[in-house]
Amino acid sequence: MLLDPPIPVLLPHGLFDEDGRCHRQGELRALTGREEWSLAQAGERPGPRAVSELLAACLGRLGDYPRVDASLAACLTRGDRHHLALHLRARLYGDRLTLVARCPAPGCEAVADVDVRLSALSPERPLDAPEVLTVALPEGTAEVREPTGEDDAVLADAQGSRAERAALLWSRLVVVDGRALTPSSWLGLPARSRHAVALALADGTSAPDLGLLARCPKCSAWLELELDPFALLTRELRGGAARLETEVHVLAFHYHWSEADILALPRARRWRYLELLRNELEGRPLVDGWS
Ligand SMILES: [Zn+2]
Structure with a gap:
């Protein structure tokens, strides 16, 4: 299978082994269609054990640990898990996010757009955090x-x-x-x-600061929001679930691949095959410069 290389991620806290050595440098693979689908079905947000399973599926090497299973992912700090979720979200939808908040001031209830850059919420921390x-x-x-x-x-x-x-x-x-x-x-x-x-x-704490402050555009009251990265990811994937089904249908229909094979692909691969398929069906060159 042609897969994109995992991206390097430096965890804010990292995993301390029994000798007190900290393992922070991880590799994060893109979510596959299967993980996108299971998150889309996770209700409001996935539970802590489902998050561990998800992170184990996406994390490759972490420091000297050649692979991360769900029990090791459960040992990651809440902040590291949020940091990874922000990276997964940025990889799927980009670094920018607009949240909509309603002003809590009595009688106002104006709606404010709050623009967020995920990388600014959880900047890379070059210095090691203490274990305790x-x-x-x-x-x-x-x-x-x-x-x-x-x-x-x-x-x-x-x-x-x-x-x-x-x-x-x-x-x-x-x-x-x-x-x-x-x-x-x-x-x-x-x-x-x-x-x-x-x-x-x-x-x-080394955890990302997920508290956001914005001004109401109408009455200038302060709006406070708390971003839950896993709830965000779940909400966005739920919104795209129908599209994912359509992607599976189109790829299965034309390539005769099984549902499981298609869901094993990350979004970028699925979209690349859909692009090639569209070029083929429209009689356009498959590769630029080729006829
Ligand atoms: Zn207001």
Whole structure:
């Protein structure tokens, strides 16, 4: 199969191995039609485990890891996973994005276009991020790490209120003087200490900043948006699902390839064959300069 080479991607955080070495330089393949289709069917957004499967399908080498499976992809930080999703989106639809937001000011409700450059949301970070951040608390030295896909998968399965689930997450991210925490021992820390840990993570995170601010064009109120890269990708692919079906139909009809073979192609290959097919059917040269 003729496939485009994977693009190099430098993860903002990277994967730390047991020896503490960080693996950040990855290779990202384009989504195939099969992955486009499964994302288009993923509802509002794919769950954390589906994201791990997707990233495992798209990631080639990562540092010294020759390949990335779903369990390794689950160990990537939430920020690295978002960074990869932004790259996948940019490769499918380009770097620019226009979001539409409605003004929340009472009685205004004007609609604003917010223009975003994905590469500006998650610029390449040449410097290595630390594996954990350290915070000196009255209770001892806290170490906090960034949440991963695995943490998100545990949270997705967890019952309880929003506050209980938040405590569960913090108990997984934080150790104090080398001791693991439970959700109740996290909540047992003074509010000032919990705040100091949250602040250290917010300041020290390597994750892309997905919060966007824009002015309402009518009343100048501030509009706040939070971009979810996987929800964005899902929404856009859902909008293109009918087109993908048509592409499969046309290629199968003319080339007699199976559905599975066509869906194994990334979009750029499918579109190239459709272009060649159109030239053929319209009697135009297949290659410029040839008759
Ligand atoms: Zn307004």
